[in-house]
Amino acid sequence: MSAIPKEFRPSTHELPRRPRRLFGSWWRRQSPARQDRYATLGPLVSVLLFLAAIIAAFWYLRTEEIEREREAVKRDTEVSQQQIRLRLIENQEQLVRIAREITTRAVDQDEFLGQATTFARERPEVVSMVWLTSARKPIVSYTSPSYSFNGSRYEPGVEPQPRPASGTKSVTKSEPEWAFEAARDLRQPVYSRPYTTPQGLHVFQVQVPLIDRSAFVGTLVAEYSVEALLRYFVPSEVVNRHGVMLLDANDRVLASTIAQGPGAHERPSISHDIPVAPVGNGLILRGLGYRTSVGLIGNTLFWMVVALSGLTVWMLLGTWRHMRRRLQVQSALIAETNFRRAMENSMLTGMRAMDMEGRITYVNAAYCSMTGFSESELIGKLPPYPHWPPERMEENRRLLEQELQGRSPPGGIEVKVMRKDGTRFDARMYVSPLIDAKGNQTGWMTSMTNITEAKRIRDQLSAAHERFTTVLEGLDAAVSVVSVQEGELLFANRSYRVWFGADARGHTHLASGHPGEVDLPLPDEDDAVDHLGGLPAQELTEAGTDPREVYVESLDKWFDVRARYLQWTDGRLAQMLIATDVTARRRAEEQAAQQAEKAQVTSRLVTMGEMASSVAHELNQPLTAISNYCNGIISRVKAGAMDTDDLLAALEKTAKQAQRAGQIIHRIRTFVKKSEPQRQPAQAREIVEDAVELAMIELRRRNVAIHTYVAQRLPTLMVDPILIEQVLLNLLKNAAEAIDNARLPPSRRNIELRVVPKHTPEEGGVIEFSVTDSGPGLKEEVLGRMYEAFFSTKSDGLGIGLSLCRSIVESHRGRIRAENLYNGSTVVGCRFSFTLPVETASATH
Incomplete structure (x- = not known):
């Protein structure tokens, strides 16, 4: 009995009394050798059961792995089909648009060739494009240079003759002929079945009918490469995971991502077929998958058997190890005692x-x-x-x-x-x-x-803390720290106490409204509520907040507030604020803004002063006409030679001239009137019309013509119309002065004003205003300094016009730029342009 390991002996507490007595009697009758053999059966049975469980588990995992691979192949195949379908639909829409322009005669043969070149260059899957008549005669054809074989495969007047796909029965009509007749009969785009060209290229066609006043006048043919569709529009991640093929109706491979060389004919274990829409004429997309788990499972089971066999041997040797256990325990006890002694001797405590x-x-x-x-x-x-x-x-x-x-x-x-x-x-x-x-x-x-060294360091830290507190107390900025959970004021320097007292209300007022921050709880709130519970303290303490300026009405002061989270000395999460008094700077900025507003009004007055003689001449015309109409009426009334109809007609003309004079005066008063900048929804066309109406006075005086183009359906702008008119008027006046001072001939005395929408990566959606003149342009040194205040190239200029224009445009979040126009190396004009960001009217409400 002593040779039997204790762990294999039956427990006297687990068996009922009678079976336990019978088992004990039977066990005592066995020889020690037989008892050892029976004891060895325990681990052997355990190993067998464990091995069976492992095999069953790996069989289940293998089945699950196959199912997951099948679903992955199906999903990747559907994704690839979706990518190809979207590309074909997009191309079809472009072809329908080109076909519509052909039937409406919006494009001729040269323009069609240009559009076909652009279309094929942007779409590598397109082999060629052909414009066919109703008799299938090519008018214009284009073949992509990437698919040229000893010259273009289509020539005007030559009918393409692709051969049927190998393996199919010979038919009387080729695939292009069948697609042409189907497009003619159905009056809608038709895709042909895939076929092989004489050059060995697998292609298919889409033929878009050309319908002119309900009459069939031909088709627009686009030919696709099957291999290019697979190469460019199957996602790379899908190709990396699974094989993808395109097949025809006879299961013949047209294109594949798998090398078709020797040894590549192994049948994949998993495949999924799906028709390619919108082609649908025998073009099948097949996804392929291969199971790679068989070798892994077999290798794993082998090593599992080896490990379990070794475990069985180790269990069978347990009896022999039991005889040595007492000696090993004794040796372990001695080693443990020595270890503990060595550990005690090596301690610094x-x-x-x-x-x-x-x-x-x-x-x-x-x-x-x-x-x-x-x-x-x-x-x-x-x-x-x-x-x-x-x-x-x-x-x-x-x-x-x-x-x-x-x-x-x-x-x-x-x-x-x-x-x-x-x-x-x-x-x-x-x-x-x-x-x-x-x-x-x-x-x-x-x-x-x-603790001698620790005590010395503690004393040094105390002294350092005292110095740090002295520095903070001497700052002119208010520094405060408040506990996030309790809202308790943990620290406040002298400036904070002078301005806000000794509580946390001033801190809360300064911190409220910070983007991305949580309002601090007041001290009387429930302390059990953790407003930042669950948030990682490390990320909070590392992240800061953007500085902001806060106005404190009770102090009549502006403060520059900077905040961040930190962990207080007791581990609590706290928020620290540094509030600097910037009242003097804010006052200076307000004064600068008022001076800029006065400068804008002054610029408008200077502009109107320069245009005074032209304005007087412009007003003199309607006033002279009014005087002439009145004198004529008086003369004819005195002579008795004027009836009622003639009198009414003369009075209507007089009133019209008076309205014209009033409109001129009203526009000038509105332009020079001093007012606060007010942004409001405005239309670019109305701004241009008002600015041109004012500028025409100066343009007519200088004998300069203006050509205006404003794009249709421009979005609404959120601007101050008077300020934008001021910019346009200044640019138009400068252009007219440049043309007049250069004494250009009448053929070159013109200005072009264009307003068009534009989109740039830097500014996004904007509306661009550009003023182009045919004057002598600007010198390079002038281009670099023309926006400087009080810099002018005119002898009587003030140098504030372009500087104000730039300030106005930038205040509307736009950009202004100038450039010379060249014809070779000769300057033939200058263009000033500025952009304004687009904002819908709904965003203002």
């Missing part, structure tokens, strides 16, 4: 054991090293101990009495210890009771740590 009377019974090497006394000099000593300083005998005796009575503080006690050479050091001692195996206390265990 001094350990001292005392009995209930205070006699030292044990000290480790670290304790001896700290005090300088050897183990023999300390063990067996009663108080007073050799390492007690003479001047602290009474204090140390009192502390020892506390230790022996179990009243030492949990945080330890700080004492002075004297070394054998008489030097002192600071130490902290912790006392805990010694309990034996029976639960009885046999003494006290004291651990001692040298």
Whole structure:
């Protein structure tokens, strides 16, 4: 019985009494060798059951893996089919548009060839495009250079003759002929079945009918490469995972992502077929997958069998190991004792054991090293101990009495210890009771740590904290720290206390409205609610917030507020704010804004002053006409030669001229009137019309013509119309002056004003205003300085026009630029353009 491992003996508590008695009687009748053999059957049965479970589990995993691979192949095949379908539909829409332009005669043969070139260059899957008549005669054909074989395969007047796909029965009509007749009969785009060209290229066609006034006048043919569709529109991640093929109705491979060389004819274990829409005429997309788990499973099962066999051998050797277990346990006990002793000797913390009377019974090497006394000099000593300083005998005796009575503080006690050479050091001692195996206390265990260096560092930190607090107290900015959970003011410097008092209300006012921040709870809120619970403290403390400016009405001050989260000294999450008084800067900015507004009004007045003579001439025409009409009416009335109809006609003309003069005066008053900039929904066409109406006075005086183009259906702008009119008027006046000063002939005395929508990666959707003149242009040094304030190329210029134009455009978040126009190396004009961002009217409400 002693040879049987204990773990294989039947438990006397697990078997009922009678079966247990029978089993014990039977077991005692067996020989020790037979008992050992029976005991060995336990691990053997366990191994067999475990092996069966492993095989079943891997069989289940293999089945699941095959099913997942099948679903992955199906999903990737459908994704590839969707990509090809979307591309074909997009191309079909473009072909229908080109066909519509052909039937409406919007394009001729040369233009069609240009559109076909552009269409094929942007679509590598397109082999050729042909414009056929109703008799299938090519008018214009284009073949992509990537698919040219010894010249273009289509020539005007030559009918393409592709051969039927190999493996199919010969038919009387070719695939292009069948698609042409179907498009003619159905009056809608038709896709042909795939076929092979004489050059060996697998292609198919889409023929779009050309319908002119319900009459069939031909087709527009686009020919696709099957291999290009597969290469460009099957996602790369799909190709990396599975094989993809395009096949015809006879299961013949037209294109494939799998190399079709020797040894590549292995039938894939998983495949999924789906027709390619919108072609649908025998073009099939097939996804292929291969199971790779068979070798892995077989290899795993092999190593599992080897491991389980080794485990079985190890279990059968358990009886033999049991005989050696006692010796091993004894050796392990000795090794454990030596290890614990070595661990105690290597500790930096001094350990001292005392009995209930205070006699030292044990000290480790670290304790001896700290005090300088050897183990023999300390063990067996009663108080007073050799390492007690003479001047602290009474204090140390009192502390020892506390230790022996179990009243030492949990945080330890700080004492002075004297070394054998008489030097002192600071130490902290912790006392805990010694309990034996029976639960009885046999003494006290004291651990001692040298804290001299730590105490010195603590004193330095205290001094550093005092200096840091002094610096913060001397700052002119308000610095405050508030606990996020409780809303408690943890720190506030002198400036904060002067401005906001000694509570957290000022901090809350400054911090409210920060984007991405949580409002701090007031002190009277429920402290149990954690407003930032679950958020990672590390990310919060690393992330800051954008600075903002806050106005405090009670102080009549503006503050630049910067905030961030931090972990307070006790581990709580806190928010720190630094509020700097920027009231003086804000006042200066407001004054600068007022000066800029006055400069804008001054610029408008200067512009109208320069145009004064032209304005007087413009007003003189309607006033002279009014005078002439009135004198004529008076003369004819006195002569009695004027009837009622003639009088009414003359009075209507007089009133019309008076309205014209009033409109001129109203536009000038509106332009020069001083008002606050007011952004409102405005239409670009109305702004241009008002600006041109004012500019025409100056243009007519200088004999300069203007051509205006404003695009249709422009979106609404959110601008100040008067300021934008000021920019346009300044640019038009400058262009007219440049043309007039250059004394250009009448054929070149013209200005072009264009307003068009534009989209750029930098600005997004904008509306571009451009003023182009045919003057002498600008010098390079002028281009670099023309926006500087008070810089002007005119002898009587103030140098504020273009500077104000730039300020106005940039205040509307736009950009202004100037460039010379060249004909070769000769400057033939100059173009000023500025952009305004597009904002819908709904965004303003």
